[in-house]
Amino acid sequence: MAKKTVKDIDVRHKKVLVRVDFNVPMDANGHITDATRIKAALPTIGYLLEKEAKVILVSHLGRPKGQVNLKYSLKPVARHLGELLKQEVYFGEDALSEKTKIQIESLQAGEVMLLENIRFYAGEEKNDPALGVALAELAEVYVNDAFGTAHRAHASTAGVAGFLPAVAGFLMEKEISIMGKALAKPERPFMAILGGAKVSDKIGVIENLLAKVDILLIGGGMANTFLKAQGYEVGSSLLEADKVPLAKTLLKSARGKGVKLYLPLDAVVAEEVGVEASTQTVAVDQVPEELKILDIGPETASLFGELIKSAKTVIWNGPMGVFEIAPFAQGTMTVAKAMAEVEGTTIIGGGDSVAAVEKAGVAAKMTHISTGGGASLEFLEGKELPGVAALLDK
Ligand code: ADP
Numbered sequence: 296m297a298k299k300t301v302k303d304i305d306v307r308h309k310k311v312l313v314r315v316d317f318n319v320p321m322d323a324n325g326h327i328t329d330a331t332r333i334k335a336a337l338p339t340i341g342y343l344l345e346k347e348a349k350v351i352l353v354s355h356l357g358r359p360k361g362q363v364n365l366k367y368s369l370k371p372v373a374r375h376l377g378e379l380l381k382q383e384v385y386f387g388e389d390a391l392s393e394k395t396k397i398q399i400e401s402l403q404a405g406e407v408m409l410l411e412n413i414r415f416y417a418g419e420e421k422n423d424p425a426l427g428v429a430l431a432e433l434a435e436v437y438v439n440d441a442f443g444t445a446h447r448a449h450a451s452t453a454g455v456a457g458f459l460p461a462v463a464g465f466l467m468e469k470e471i472s473i474m475g476k477a478l479a480k481p482e483r484p485f486m487a488i489l490g491g492a493k494v495s496d497k498i499g500v501i502e503n504l505l506a507k508v509d510i511l512l513i514g515g516g517m518a519n520t521f522l523k524a525q526g527y528e529v530g531s532s533l534l535e536a537d538k539v540p541l542a543k544t545l546l547k548s549a550r551g552k553g554v555k556l557y558l559p560l561d562a563v564v565a566e567e568v569g570v571e572a573s574t575q576t577v578a579v580d581q582v583p584e585e586l587k588i589l590d591i592g593p594e595t596a597s598l599f600g601e602l603i604k605s606a607k608t609v610i611w612n613g614p615m616g617v618f619e620i621a622p623f624a625q626g627t628m629t630v631a632k633a634m635a636e637v638e639g640t641t642i643i644g645g646g647d648s649v650a651a652v653e654k655a656g657v658a659a660k661m662t663h664i665s666t667g668g669g670a671s672l673e674f675l676e677g678k679e680l681p682g683v684a685a686l687l688d689k
């Protein structure tokens with residue numbers, strides 16, 4: 296169901312509380328090392344300022360566990376945001392203190408303030424209704440633009456939405472509309488590429504996508520469990536023996552649904568992960584007992600590449616190998632480059648997959664790179680995210 300956005304509600308001169316995801320990496324000196332998440336919120340903030348709203352931003356940073364811990368202060372973010380917006384960003388040192396309330400009351404139309412880390416309050420992660428109400432009392436409209444935390448039912452992501460008119464920001468809208476459309480009404484052939492370390496991390500994703508896609512490519516560590524389920528020996532590779540029966544069921548279910556499921560035909564194997572590792576390429580029925588599968592082989596990579604280019608909608612989650620280490624990166628890089636050539640919709644979900652696409656230099660060619668690792672996985676599992684569910688329907 297489509298959700299109302301900032302464009303569907305009157306914000307002029309109103310106090311608007313915006314949940315953003317400013318959980319940015321910082322070095323030991325409190326310098327922001329990657330401002331991607333701050334920049335991702337600029338369209339929504341910019342729109343609200345243009346409409347002369349009074350913008351009150353709320354976010355978490357790290358895991359201060361419900362206590363004030365200045366190591367996790369958002370103050371450096373306020374400064375950084377001010378530079379990006381070229382206007383002062385006021386800082387509310389204690390999100391809910393009287394002083395902050397007075398600061399909010401004196402905010403003028405078109406001014407911005409950032410509240411201190413909301414996870415300094417124990418009620419945040421517990422979704423304490425008292426905190427939800429307290430946040431709601433600061434404003435007249437609530438906007439959620441924090442897709443990355445939308446899978447958490449916290450006071451600032453879900454609870455507060457019960458007490459104010461609640462709508463999506465532009466980043467949130469982009470995430471849910473592109474991924475939502477791909478899942479509900481994909482242009483076909485619809486393909487999913489799944490990889491990453493473990494089957495157990497992705498069971499829900501595999502099950503949900505299996506019911507929707509035409510073609511499923513499986514690589515990465517998780518393919519080992521499927522290969523084993525097909526009767527191959529995978530040597531010393533990462534294997535989840537207890538998931539072999541599940542893999543058999545999933546393979547059977549794919550056949551039943553007419554999904555074309557492809558597993559690796561060959562693999563890059565080595566004794567250990569390492570930049571200096573001596574590698575071999577073997578067929579999947581020839582994996583030596585003492586070696587580990589650490590990437591899909593060249594034959595598989597070129598088959599996957601060709602299949603990918605023929606799809607009209609592709610969702611990719613999980614690298615094809617240990618792509619962080621050069622000798623095992625080739626399969627993942629080939630897949631990333633093929634994704635860049637798709638004439639259709641390409642969606643990347645999952646933290647490591649995003650890193651892989653960036654490493655391959657093709658990020659700009661993707662239709663959508665999800666900003667939320669855990670949230671995008673839960674979305675692909677078909678779960679309703681609490682932070683999305685709480686917003687008004689269109
Ligand atoms: P994402 O973050 O995109 O959801 P995952 O976290 O599930 O992806 O998986 C990424 C990790 O999987 C990477 O650290 C990668 O090194 C590892 N991996 C991929 N293939 C293998 C393999 N064959 N053996 C061991 N680890 C692997």
Ligand code: MG
Binds near residue numbers: 645
């Ligand atoms: Mg990961």
